[in-house]
Amino acid sequence: MTTPSSDIRVLNDATCSACGLLCDDIVLSISGHRILKADRACELGRSWFLGNHRVETLPPASVDGITVPVAEAIGRAASILVNARAPVIAGLTSATLESQSLAARLADRLGATIGPDHSEEATPRLLAIQRSGAVLASFGEVIHRAKLILCWGIDPARTHPRLRERLIDRPGRFVPEGRAGRTVLVVDQSVSECRSWADGAIAVSSGRHTEAIQALRGAVRGVAADPIRVERHSGSPVDLWQSWADLLKRAPYSAIIFGAELAREGASAIEALMRLLDDLNTTTRCVAVPLAGPGNPAGAEAILTGRLGAPVSVDLADGIARYRPVDADPWLRLQSGEADALLLVGEDLDERTTTRPKGVPVILLGPNATARSAPGVVAIATGMPGIDDGGTFYRSDEVSLPLRPAMTPVHPSMHEVLATLLSYCATLQSH
Template sequence: MTSTSPDELRVLRDATCPACGLLCDDIRLSCSGDRIIAADRACDRGRSWFLGDHRASDLPPASVDGDAAPVASALDRAASILVAAKAPVIAGLTSATIESQSLAALLADRLGATISPDHAPEALPRILAMQRAGAVLASFGEVIHRARVILLWGVDPDRSHPRFRERLIDRPGRFVPEGRAGRTVLVVDQGASACRGWADGAIAVSEGRHTEAIQALRAAVRGVAADPLRLERQSGTPRDLWHSWADLLKAAPYGAIVFGTELAREGAAAMETLMRLLDDLNTITRCVGVPLAGPGNPSGAEAVLTGRLGAPVSVDLAGGTARYRPSDAEPWTRVRSGEADAVLVVGDLPDDLAADRPESVPLIVVGPRATARAAPGVVAIATATPGIDHGGTFSRSDEVSLPLRPAIAPDRPPAREVLASLLDRCETLRAERSLPSLPPSAGAHDAG
């Protein structure tokens, strides 16, 4: 950033936008004073995020039980709650940096807590499918430079990831110098995707029928004979069309199947069938899967929990041993069932989840605008906003990590500093109360 006086225009080049899983890192931000006033190259979604009011100067830096409080007092109260808890849970994480997520994992390990990111319910079908069937995945760069056929299955990137076409399809690659002209783009949706307007072919599949549709394409790829009437009835598409698509995928030197949450809503069976389709294609040619994540840093959360604690979601650390429990260790499930007796949210807290908390369960929120949640039973500590006034690292949908470059000076501490202080207070308090220390789980002691 150029060096100027605070009131003059400042320009930050190559900023990273966390408004969707693409993490576009070519944004040019113009800043004046403590505000971002322009975000060139950003899509409408990105501009709305960058130009929003992130300062929250009307909110206190911390609050306890609905009243403004010094940060130190809020940290002491939060530590007291967590150390006294028998079954604490740690949630949020998807809008936090990898550095903050790592400290949250370490804190969960020291407390014997359950930890999982808030996107776990929608991510779990994909995770379970990949654990059962494996996955052939690739980076965006691989797709840009090699993919000749791109199949969008259950995603509408024009709406969810607005610069997808510009960055992955229209862009020339090393082995696809023609860019869009050198690629065939196919779409499977419910019949109303915006990207149908520029795709080379589209098939409409009704909700709940994606598994059958993928099986139909698998049969065509494998050359399995199928009853045409039965196949059309099950998949909603004539057999000849599936065969023509199978021929395109098999003939391509490199293909990519892009998928997202619509397919995940059908459950792990649909996801696993897609992974098996990729296996079939890779016996003939090269074809990869490309999941598209939502905004923020959900991919980073999965990577951190896997690396630190051994599983990407729903890790239960009670007793000092990390256990992967996808069926019953999602934090908000435990809150609703009455099993959890304290909640720590790192990052943003959605309104619907906030409403799920029983009044008897204390809530600690560490994140931007956290003190907007001031209420009885709530300890809140406001932090800087990643990508606005705080740096750190986010992970793209393809698990490539990118640095965040803050555009304005912070007026709140970063979440990683707050979590580090909270961890220190918790360990000090345990020692003062002569509470036994939990043995660290493998990897968790490296966090931070």
């Protein structure tokens, strides 16, 4: 049955969190408790906005699979966390900055280990940047200044579908022609969609990105190289790398956009990329733009750094924050048997928590948390950021954007639940 147009309301400038671009120009058509249309959104964004985020039949809270009032579930969660010897707090990447900040405060109070779910991807990048430094830029700076854009190891059609529209094709203050005024180069595995609109492309096999970046660095620095060895290790002839080096050196401003592919190769590839920036910035201007995944992973890193001094894997067991990227990942602590309680912020129960050691209680906070209620699980349903809950997310370039809720909430916000949980824990510890 067609919904009468008079029942449809429109929300302009909604923010989509389906990828790290956080497109904030989405126009939503809403009727009752459903989003009917998401104009300007890509396929990922439409799937996100039009999904069934509100399951009205789910209970607001449960303990051991039994429906209970929210206050009772929060009290039970507080008791578990306060009595735990080594609690861990994970998730975070789909929570707002405000909720992430409360989770960090809670970890500090409990002496817990805390880290975001994307640590496996983030840690190589963070370790590389800690060693080499980084020259980063906002999307706006790239749009307005970049004459050359190098997309390294990304497939935006699959992961960030509006990248070309929002960063590459758009006219800028110093690039008024938009795409026509830019040179676009691509490094991929020879199959990415962006090859069809790039000015040049080089195929690099997985696991060979460090060698490829070093080949380009050598060309930029004018280092004499053995052509046979360069082609064997990087997959492309030295003359091609030299032509790209010349383009980068001649460009008054260039940007290298990269994503998870380099992180999968480890810190060495990203460190090589940052050293390449150093080489280029001796004579021109070149910046790096890391692309984040869906949700708010950049926000999680920023909040943990600001509050606890490190972006991932922070251990507070000794009463001070210790950055331990090798052995303080919450999931490693859980699977090794070192953790005796898990608080999952903003996520549903997944495969990793279903295989938790026997007897380790789990506290779930998330939009559909009570859909997976089970023995040993305290589940509390919360609002969905950007759907029926507001707050702030960080874009990949760490620019903060507000979320405009499309619907009236039926569950408390994540922020409200965490604030109450923090208060309950403080009360229990004072007795």
